[in-house]
Amino acid sequence: MATVASRAGAPRARGRALSTVSSRTSGRVLTTALVLVLGVFILGPLLWLGVRAFATGWTYPSLGPDGWTMHWWQAVFDDPNLVSSAVLSFKLAFVTMAVSALVCLPAAYAFARFDFPGRRFFLIGLFATNAFPKMGLFVALASLFYTLGLMSTFIGVVIIHLMGTVVFMTWIPAAAFAAVPRAYEEAARDAGAGRFTVLRTVTLPLALPGILVALIMSFLASFDEAQGTYLVGSPDYVTMPTQMYSLVLNYPPQVAAVFSILLSIPSALLLLLVRKHVMGGQLAEGFQIR
Amino acid sequence: MRPTPTQSTLKHRLGGLALASPPLLLVTIFVGFPIVVAVAYSLGHTGGPNATVSLIAKDQVTVDAWWKQSPGAYGVLLRDERFRRDLLVTVLVSLATTAIVLVLAWVIALYVRLTDTWVSRLLSALAVIPMFIPVVIASWVILTFYASDGFVRTVADQLGFTAPVWGYTTTAVVIGLVWTQLPFATLMVVSGVQGVPDALIEAGRDAGGSIPRVVWSVVAPMALVPTVIAGTFTAIGTLGSFTVPYFTGPNAPKMLGVDMNDYFQSYNLPQSSVVMAVVVFVVASGFGAVYVWANYRSSASTGRV
Numbered sequence: 338m339a340t341v342a343s344r345a346g347a348p349r350a351r352g353r354a355l356s357t358v359s360s361r362t363s364g365r366v367l368t369t370a371l372v373l374v375l376g377v378f379i380l381g382p383l384l385w386l387g388v389r390a391f392a393t394g395w396t397y398p399s400l401g402p403d404g405w406t407m408h409w410w411q412a413v414f415d416d417p418n419l420v421s422s423a424v425l426s427f428k429l430a431f432v433t434m435a436v437s438a439l440v441c442l443p444a445a446y447a448f449a450r451f452d453f454p455g456r457r458f459f460l461i462g463l464f465a466t467n468a469f470p471k472m473g474l475f476v477a478l479a480s481l482f483y484t485l486g487l488m489s490t491f492i493g494v495v496i497i498h499l500m501g502t503v504v505f506m507t508w509i510p511a512a513a514f515a516a517v518p519r520a521y522e523e524a525a526r527d528a529g530a531g532r533f534t535v536l537r538t539v540t541l542p543l544a545l546p547g548i549l550v551a552l553i554m555s556f557l558a559s560f561d562e563a564q565g566t567y568l569v570g571s572p573d574y575v576t577m578p579t580q581m582y583s584l585v586l587n588y589p590p591q592v593a594a595v596f597s598i599l600l601s602i603p604s605a606l607l608l609l610l611v612r613k614h615v616m617g618g619q620l621a622e623g624f625q626i627r
Numbered sequence: 628m629r630p631t632p633t634q635s636t637l638k639h640r641l642g643g644l645a646l647a648s649p650p651l652l653l654v655t656i657f658v659g660f661p662i663v664v665a666v667a668y669s670l671g672h673t674g675g676p677n678a679t680v681s682l683i684a685k686d687q688v689t690v691d692a693w694w695k696q697s698p699g700a701y702g703v704l705l706r707d708e709r710f711r712r713d714l715l716v717t718v719l720v721s722l723a724t725t726a727i728v729l730v731l732a733w734v735i736a737l738y739v740r741l742t743d744t745w746v747s748r749l750l751s752a753l754a755v756i757p758m759f760i761p762v763v764i765a766s767w768v769i770l771t772f773y774a775s776d777g778f779v780r781t782v783a784d785q786l787g788f789t790a791p792v793w794g795y796t797t798t799a800v801v802i803g804l805v806w807t808q809l810p811f812a813t814l815m816v817v818s819g820v821q822g823v824p825d826a827l828i829e830a831g832r833d834a835g836g837s838i839p840r841v842v843w844s845v846v847a848p849m850a851l852v853p854t855v856i857a858g859t860f861t862a863i864g865t866l867g868s869f870t871v872p873y874f875t876g877p878n879a880p881k882m883l884g885v886d887m888n889d890y891f892q893s894y895n896l897p898q899s900s901v902v903m904a905v906v907v908f909v910v911a912s913g914f915g916a917v918y919v920w921a922n923y924r925s926s927a928s929t930g931r932v
Contacts, residue, residue: 382772397776398784444647451643466658468911470867472887473904477661480679597764621818
């Protein structure tokens with residue numbers, strides 16, 4: 338770059354330097370404003386609610402709460418309904434994640450490594466089913482579930498949760514498998530390793546970040562699902578997000594705040610775990626059909 | 628030893644199809660089949676798999692033979708002013724959300740691409756945070772933040788003026804949807820813009836192009852596909868969204884996701900609910916077509932098709 342600048346001649350270089358100084362100050366103001374606005378927009382609501390979990394009360398238009406207390410936390414932990422819904426949410430999320438992985442990971446491998454008829458069509462088809470509004474689906478599913486005896490059953494709820502994970506669980510790992518250089522696999526095979534050994538020792542470890550992202554995304558999708566769980570599971574299977582709907586209406590806002598924090602902890606922890614891979618493009622890569 | 632291509636082709640292909648079939652079967656049974664059933668129901672078929680739902684439903688349009696179709700249920704809804712208004716609002720909210728999300732994602736992506744400072748890292752980290760928060764919670768925090776006794780009104784009051792109440796308005800719905808959709812779009816666009824090689828940007832600069840000019844003619848075309856993907860997912864995700872408008876939106880106009888829920892559960896009109904779902908699906912397919920086209924275009928240009 339330095340050579341280019343010196344070749345451009347002195348007057349032009351000085352002009353550029355001057356304009357850089359003025360644009361740098363205005364740039365700095367703009368940057369600060371952007372960071373502030375985005376910060377308040379994203380974090381503001383979370384902090385505003387977070388503080389509420391420790392507040393005795395809040396009188397408008399005061400900027401802070403009336404007083405501080407841990408009472409609401411006790412209230413939540415003492416409520417057997419809330420605790421049991423938390424346990425159920427975790428159970429469902431783990432089962433959904435495991436079943437989804439079992440069903441989708443071999444398929445993801447196939448989409449990446451086999452060239453079978455209709456491959457592209459099926460990949461897009463998986464996505465297309467996602468475009469049909471969930472509510473319309475549930476109306477039609479209700480009949481099917483009644484017929485199959487799946488209404489108000491654990492399996493019924495798992496199936497509803499699975500629907501929200503299939504696309505993630507197939508697409509993201511498929512992209513991760515496809516990104517493993519074939520040369521590595523071929524080298525291992527030439528060295529005498531069997532197909533399965535190659536998969537276990539070469540392909541899987543290299544595709545692991547993508548698989549991990551997909552696993553966590555489907556865990557969270559299950560942890561987040563409320564509408565279908567309510568329709569299929571209630572009143573026997575009430576998860577944390579479903580509980581949230583009634584909480585907001587029937588409990589003091591502080592209880593909902595405590596519950597919100599509790600409900601966000603698993604998501605936050607899990608996503609922090611794969612933050613590097615999510616930001617590094619594993620997720621983005623998964624959504625470009627190859 | 629590797630089998631020769633002729634030996635492997637058929638077995639290989641069938642093996643691939645067999646491996647890929649479990650999720651396809653799952654989706655066919657529990658998503659594909661219900662969609663067909665739902666479309667049939669919307670056209671007046673109340674028997675067969677729809678018998679249970681239509682047993683107690685009110686005001687249904689029915690046909691008396693399987694080969695007949697009736698657009699009656701669509702007619703009823705399309706003549707309903709309330710539905711037309713809600714459809715319009717749903718599409719507008721979806722388009723507005725998509726536009727805002729894409730602009731924000733692009734601003735952040737350009738910061739990350741052109742300056743590698745703590746500011747750019749902070750911006751991209753901020754934009755991804757909503758992904759860590761369940762949607763139910765997100766809707767609830769957005770509502771309390773913009774409510775009549777929320778942060779925005781409180782701060783405005785402290786500064787001596789009155790801010791509008793956005794809680795339970797369509798504005799809050801757009802804010803909530805932007806909040807929840809921003810992470811995905813940002814990840815897609817940042818990844819796309821990061822993929823533009825340094826050499827190309829520097830070449831553009833050396834040729835005398837200003838930063839906006841280089842962004843417009845070098846970076847933008849190369850990041851078009853991830854942008855379209857982000858846009859499509861945002862648009863489709865918001866069109867059928869339920870949780871955010873349910874918590875933060877007004878009683879009227881409602882978004883169709885909320886209407887579908889009300890018509891099914893509160894008004895006992897499952898057929899209308901299904902008709903809405905089909906209408907939303909048709910609109911979403913329009914957005915989806917753009918996505919497929921963009922993917923196909925990128926594959927064709929890199930010779931993968």
